[in-house]
Amino acid sequence: MAIAKGPQAFPRAEYLRRLTLVKAEMARREVDALVVTSSANITYLTGNLTRMFSIHALVVSARDEEPSLIVRGLDFAGTFHHTFMARDSIVAYSDVYVGRADRNGFDAVIDFLHERGHANRGVGLELGYLTALAAEKFKARLPDARLVDCTKAVDWVRLVKSDLEIVVMREASAIVDAAIMRASEVIRPGVREADAAAEIVATQVRGDGKGPRATGVLPLLLCASPRTGVSHILWSEDVFRPDSQINIELSGNRYGYMAAIMRTFSIGAPPDRLRRLHEAEVAGLDAALEVVRPGRTCSDVVSAFYRTIEKMGFKKETRCGYAIGIDWVEPTASLQVGDMTELKPNMTFHLMLGNWVDEDFGYVLSETFRVAETGVEVLTKAPRELFTL
Amino acid sequence: MAIAKGPQAFPRAEYLRRLTLVKAEMARREVDALVVTSSANITYLTGNLTRMFSIHALVVSARDEEPSLIVRGLDFAGTFHHTFMARDSIVAYSDVYVGRADRNGFDAVIDFLHERGHANRGVGLELGYLTALAAEKFKARLPDARLVDCTKAVDWVRLVKSDLEIVVMREASAIVDAAIMRASEVIRPGVREADAAAEIVATQVRGDGKGPRATGVLPLLLCASPRTGVSHILWSEDVFRPDSQINIELSGNRYGYMAAIMRTFSIGAPPDRLRRLHEAEVAGLDAALEVVRPGRTCSDVVSAFYRTIEKMGFKKETRCGYAIGIDWVEPTASLQVGDMTELKPNMTFHLMLGNWVDEDFGYVLSETFRVAETGVEVLTKAPRELFTL
Structure with missing residues (x-):
């Protein structure tokens, strides 16, 4: 048949x-x-x-x-x-x-x-x-x-999504929010990284168990001390240690459309350097999102980020993200200085502020956002915290 | 630092x-x-x-x-x-x-x-x-x-692995065995396919929770009625229905080395056509494995499979697998008629007997095996059952 x-x-x-x-x-x-x-x-x-x-x-x-x-x-x-x-x-x-x-x-x-x-x-x-x-x-x-x-x-x-595509991107974003909150529940001292990863990946598939489920899953990137200066590796078989740090980047997939998020977790009180970097990055994120609106350029958005963190004593060597959609990274508009792509309503981006400062120290923060008619709609909703566990 | x-x-x-x-x-x-x-x-x-x-x-x-x-x-x-x-x-x-x-x-x-x-x-x-x-x-x-x-x-x-690589392939195989057995536990009538998938994918990361954990994960292919004639799709958001069938293909990853397995599940007693196809395929699998040894060719192995199922009234239109290793499919030796690659000790293959008979009916069975010095070592160990749930 x-x-x-x-x-x-x-x-x-x-x-x-x-x-x-x-x-x-x-x-x-x-x-x-x-x-x-x-x-x-x-x-x-x-x-x-x-x-x-x-x-x-x-x-x-x-x-x-x-x-x-x-x-x-x-x-x-x-x-x-x-x-x-x-x-x-x-x-x-x-x-x-x-x-x-x-x-x-x-x-x-x-x-x-x-x-x-x-x-x-x-x-x-x-x-x-x-x-x-x-x-x-x-x-x-x-x-x-x-x-x-x-x-x-x-x-x-x-690059420019329809309203129908934005609905799907919002669903993908709800899945990443659920997964990042699950991370904040399962990362604990003494737990094996891979075993926490299993729970987080399951949430990347299941979402919150009530709303839309994922249409696919990519493995999560989980870089724990002493690997927080590393950007793109998976979990290890080590156990989480007291007074350590974990950087996570993960995605949600809905009909092939991806949202992404990064958050940083601290087991125990965060060291001063980490806390100050977090504050600078959140301020930079706010400044960048403030600039987003039709007619501005990719370069405008990231310049606001770089200016803000530099005032606060930090810098970041890498670009700040890219257009996002089907299968994650779109190879067109780039969130970097000099990219003069003009923002239009319903473009979607992963504003990726991962900052790998030293080989053994880095911090991550990101949001998936849509260019709205008069500003910005941030699609990912998880708290912009340095999660302290 | x-x-x-x-x-x-x-x-x-x-x-x-x-x-x-x-x-x-x-x-x-x-x-x-x-x-x-x-x-x-x-x-x-x-x-x-x-x-x-x-x-x-x-x-x-x-x-x-x-x-x-x-x-x-x-x-x-x-x-x-x-x-x-x-x-x-x-x-x-x-x-x-x-x-x-x-x-x-x-x-x-x-x-x-x-x-x-x-x-x-x-x-x-x-x-x-x-x-x-x-x-x-x-x-x-x-x-x-x-x-x-x-x-x-x-x-x-x-294509030819070292003994050290075989150790890793055995670990990857233990992960797939755990995941396929987990599937037999979580697939139940009324459960959403995606929610069962979440549990299975978690096991693909965690393994049996005692042995080696996975170094990565690929999404599992889960083709449930009426989609059992489909080979390469993921779970849906439907719920499993009474008297339905589920075909699963999944992998285990250890340091990038993959093992793979396919098994078929029946909710309720399997229909006669499915049961007979399962019997033919298991007989064909046995016959193919019987032929494996150094000096035989890929073509020899699959010919034994095709001869056996044809005697039992079935045929299969597609090839029977490929060399397997890092990132799954290796693009060299192919388990198909006419491939004269000579088997050597420590070559590893995914003997993939998925048989998509009609657009809406198919059956899957596979093993990952190693060419041993005098025969075959089947690395995947899950029972060769038509799992009846």
Whole structure:
């Protein structure tokens, strides 16, 4: 029997709206077909949530309302279940393209472009995401096409969310709030980091147990003393010690949309240096959020942060975050000095103020926020505390 | 203060052994420097477990004992903490390479190759993993180098594990066994899929709570009725229903090394079709494992499986798995008809017998195994049952 469509995060009209924006960009670049290979961009344009471990691509044709998703046969049912698209918009290739040296799934994608008459027209590729070998295959097997690099073409469209997407981002934010509060309950001296992590990750899946559950989970980053100067590692098998510090960064996932948060925890009274850094960072966070509104730039926002903490005797060497959405980091607007991207309503950012001062000392604080019509909406709601346990 | 080395999964000698094998392969391909960008290959050659969200690369030089890891400054402390390497073998680049259109971290990697005298020699790249734009940058900025595609050069070395790696694979397998048994406890009619998933994922982190904990976690694949014909999706927000079926695939992670398992669960007595398919698959699994020993091929193993289930009235359209190790699927030996890779002691595989018969009906069963000196060692130990709940 045929599988039915699963619950859809968005109505068909929302996907068609996104596709219209992408097709306008394609027209500007004079491509008739855009081959999308970024997993996040495919989710954005189709609703797909199936984890594909085999080669696949979405082909957006300027002349068709729906795009076509070329997938390994194994992934047909899952992608049909998740996406807004009709059955015949999903094109399954057989396992003769799998695990072979002489051909792979990109041959199925290129065959499709030939069949649909794109082989001698402008074809867009995401050369910043596609591997070099795959790009060579497109060049070799589409000698008469005009191949155009369209890296980030879809990503820039994704930057401004619809109101429907913001609803989903709020749900993702509620999950991270629940998880960070769970961390404040389970981190205790003598508990193994991994065992606390198990409870926190479970909350990243379950949320608060009453509201929306997560649609996926990424492992949490948990950097405990003496590793608080480290940014991106997971829990260890050590036990939490008295008079130690824990930095946590975690995410919530709702239909692929991510919110993120960072908070710092102190077992025992925080040392003076940590307490002063926390105060400076909270002041910097407030100052940065104060600047957020349409018409301001990314650079404006972070400059307010840097100015504030410098006045209070601190500095931070790294950037202050990035646009956030499907699969976490969006590779477009960057919260750093010199990024002149103008803020628009419904852009969403992870204002990431992790400050790794020394190799063995750092502090973290962040919020996920939306640019609102006249200011800012902070989506993450957990207290902006240095949690003392 | 300087951060100390963390617990190391392997002694220095183990990494030097791996590097010797890779350098022999480099000599064969006449490259003086190999630029490794696959995350799994970097973990294999260094022990790194830091999650790097910024551009980074490992440069293996034929003339140096240790390789050099080029990372964003933010990731210096984490990569030094995790890897076997000396401080000066980790080269940090500053945030001026981050979030910019005109340059990125690969410029820092290419600068390093120039500084170390590799710019007019043979330089190996993993063109099957590197993006097309990154490869173009290497070509443009290393005009006098002879660039050689070395995709899978390190992966083929990884295929045969050392005894030390097998110890770690056994620990990863114990974690998956604990998680699959936890699934058999928490899946009950009326429970929300996501809430059961939360418990299972927690066990994927905690293991059995006594033995080794996980070093990471990937979300579990949980395909419940009416989605058992789907291979690669996560839990939903539905509740488990009486007289329904659940297919689970999950992994355990130990220092980056993965074991995997699949089992099928029936709430209520399994329908006849499911029971018969289970019997055929278990017989096919036994037959395949019976064939495993050094000197046999991947093709031999799976042929025994296909012959057995066909005699029992079933077939399976997809391949039967792949080599498994760091980050799950290894892109080398494939358990499919026609793959003539000869089995050698300490190769490890995920014998993956998921059989998605119809769009709305499938069954899953798998084991992680090691090729032993005279036969097979099955690393996953959970009962080969159709769990009836």
